[in-house]
Amino acid sequence: MKRILSLSVLTVLLCFNIVTSQNKNSVIENIIAEANENSQLEKLGHELLDVIGPRLVGTPQMKQANDWAVSKYKSWGIDARNEKWGEWRGWERGITHIDMVYPRIQTLKGTQLAWNPSTTSEGVTAEVITLPANIKDSIAFQNWLPNVKGKLVMISMKEPTGRPDYNWEEFATEVSFQKMKDERDEQTKAWRENIGRSGYNGRTIIEALENAGAAGIVSSRWSRGFGVNKIFSARTKKIPTVDLELEDYTLLYRLAEYGDKPRIKIVAESKELGRVPNFNTIAEIKGSEKPNEYVILSAHFDSWDGGTGATDNGTGTLVMMEAMRVLKKMYPNPKRTILVGHWGSEEQGLNGSRAFVEDHPEIVKEIQAVFNQDNGTGRVVNISGQGFLHAYDFIGRWLQSVPQEIRGEIETNFPGFPGGGGSDYASFLAAGAPAFSLSSLSWSYWNYTWHTNRDTYDKIVFDDVRNNVILTAILTYMASEDEKTPRDQVKMPINPRTGEKRTWPSPRSPQRDGGKN
Known part of the structure; x- marks a missing residue:
């Protein structure tokens, strides 16, 4: 009886091993x-x-x-x-160095944006100013524009906090957290409306500032995290554009707001390569x-x-x-x-x-x-x-x-x-x-x-x-x-916004000659 049982167990194990080895794939x-x-x-x-x-x-x-x-x-x-x-x-990026030289000396953390027009090795030194806080209309803005001549203009909103939301959520009271968010929303809306009354938007205003004789553009595109900014491309043709990290940008902004007339030096070298x-x-x-x-x-x-x-x-x-x-x-x-x-x-x-x-x-x-x-x-x-x-x-x-x-x-x-x-x-x-x-x-x-x-x-x-x-x-x-994959497509649903049937995306031609200044 024991011999028969042993042979049965052995047979089961052998069959299991055969099945297992068949299921294994050596390539994988x-x-x-x-x-x-x-x-x-x-x-x-x-x-x-x-x-x-x-x-x-x-x-x-x-x-x-x-x-x-x-x-x-x-x-x-x-x-x-x-x-x-x-x-x-x-285009090739060169050295970027940004220093506050007045009212005190401090090296600032930031960089030139992609395709930035190069400064000389001596750089640009000038006073930093903000956009007007309350633009009445496009005529008032045009009357203000001569003020930018020879100045470095700050074009981003001064963020009310440098702490990301998850940090507030962890440590702030619920009331304080909500108050901050409400105030930030109001400030962001007011900032956009203020820019809009100038007759420009956040992008087109850069060209207007350059044409009016600004010495450079200073921005800060904060990415809602400690020490992190989005870095994209410059929109100027002859003057430098740099992005500063939030901490240094808001420092300069406060100095300008309080009338301390901060000055910075920007060295932002690059090469145009045709x-x-x-x-x-x-x-x-x-x-x-x-x-x-x-x-x-x-x-x-x-x-x-x-x-x-x-x-x-x-x-x-x-x-x-x-x-x-x-x-x-x-x-x-x-x-x-x-x-x-x-x-x-x-x-x-x-x-x-x-x-x-x-x-x-x-x-x-x-x-x-x-x-x-x-x-x-x-x-x-x-x-x-x-x-x-x-x-x-x-x-x-x-x-x-x-x-x-x-x-x-x-x-x-x-x-x-x-x-x-x-x-x-x-x-x-x-x-x-x-x-x-x-x-x-x-x-x-x-x-x-x-x-x-x-x-x-x-x-x-x-x-x-x-x-x-x-x-x-x-x-x-x-x-x-595997066998050839089928390409049958689902029936596209109705778009609730238009009431029309959605369509499969269509091929688009690439931009083969891009980046022209």
């Missing part, structure tokens, strides 16, 4: 092991973000990044190239059975240059590069061609990816899937079907091969509706290709790193990024091996 296991045990993410991040730095379209650093990526791919045995998509205003070509970096692992069908990995390569573009979109770039490295090593002969696109000038309107879609209809027609990542350092927590009727079938099937500890963090939305913009997947989606955004956990992205002076290497959460590499590589492998 090897992908997970390589990504975890031989990760290149930290080194790639250092080379891209610390050494090359921010990748503003039209700068030498953008081209340096393109060339670096091609070289890196070739070192892994992956074919790569830079593909020109257009031209842009060439029209320069701009590129997408493309790399491919050729398909062995269906080389003319494509699984595309997608991330924009460019950034703003307040920080180093670490989470927008350095992390997305690192995920796609590392996924390609892992796939080349563990899945060197994919069924379909795996193509990665590192797109240029996403920040100015998805220009690089729109150009690729426009220039390569033969590829777009044969896309199996596009996986795009953009929004921050966090682990992927959401995938939408983007309006493809059968997305649940194939995305759901592919996700089942992803480890539970990664897959379990992800919410899905099927079939969803097509995204109209926001990142490069939309360029492919508009052309009817099944393109999906791998949407990340926030990690305070919108306040602290999105287009800010704090978007730097130290904000990367590499554990999350490694998870995203594994996710992306496995989805790519599964998409490469």
Whole structure:
């Protein structure tokens, strides 16, 4: 009896082992092991973000990044190239130094904005003034305008607090917190209305100030976090524009308000480089059975240059590069061609990816899937079907091969509706290709790193990024091996605002000749 029982147990165990071994996939296991045990993410991040730095379209650093990526791919045995998509205003950031020289000496924290007109090495020294607090109308403003001649003009509202809301919520009384918010709302509304009575808005007033003889523009675009500002582009043609961190900006504003007549010195050097070509970096692992069908990995390569573009979109770039490295090593002969696109000038309107879609209809027609990542350092927590009727079938099937500890963090939305913009997947989606955004956990992205002076290497959460590499590589492998994905689209709903039926997004042509001053 014992012998029979032992043989039965042995048979069950043998059958279990056979089933288990059949369920295991060595390619997937090897992908997970390589990504975890031989990760290149930290080194790639250092080379891209610390050494090359921010990748503003039209700068030498953008081209340096393109060339670096091609070289890196070739070192892994992956074919790569830079593909020109257009031209842009060439510009290179130089030294920025901002000092208050009266009523006392203090070095201020700030920077010149992108495409800022250069000062000389001696810089500009002048009194700082604010806009009038109570503009009666456009005529009164025109009568005031001569006052800006030779002055540095502050064009941003003086924030009533430098503490973010979450800090108030933690420590303030409920009454005090609400009082602050109400007063801030009133002040913001009054500020906008005051600007409006000048006959200009927050953007067009800059040209009026420059034409009236201002020596420079001083702004502060606070991002509702400690020490963090949004850094975008200058709108002046000949005079410098700098952004100061809130603490120093409000210091100057108070001095000017109280009649202390503060003076600052601005050195903001830069170089104009004329029209320069701009590129997408493309790399491919050729398909062995269906080389003319494509699984595309997608991330924009460019950034703003307040920080180093670490989470927008350095992390997305690192995920796609590392996924390609892992796939080349563990899945060197994919069924379909795996193509990665590192797109240029996403920040100015998805220009690089729109150009690729426009220039390569033969590829777009044969896309199996596009996986795009953009929004921050966090682990992927959401995938939408983007309006493809059968997305649940194939995305759901592919996700089942992803480890539970990664897959379990992800919410899905099927079939969803097509995204109209926001990142490069939309360029492919508009052309009817099944393109999906791998949407990340926030990690305070919108306040602290999105287009800010704090978007730097130290904000990367590499554990999350490694998870995203594994996710992306496995989805790519599964998409490469699976049957052809259907492109059936959902019926679009009625827009409640217009009463008309919504339509699928339409392809848009890129801006191929941009940044003109």
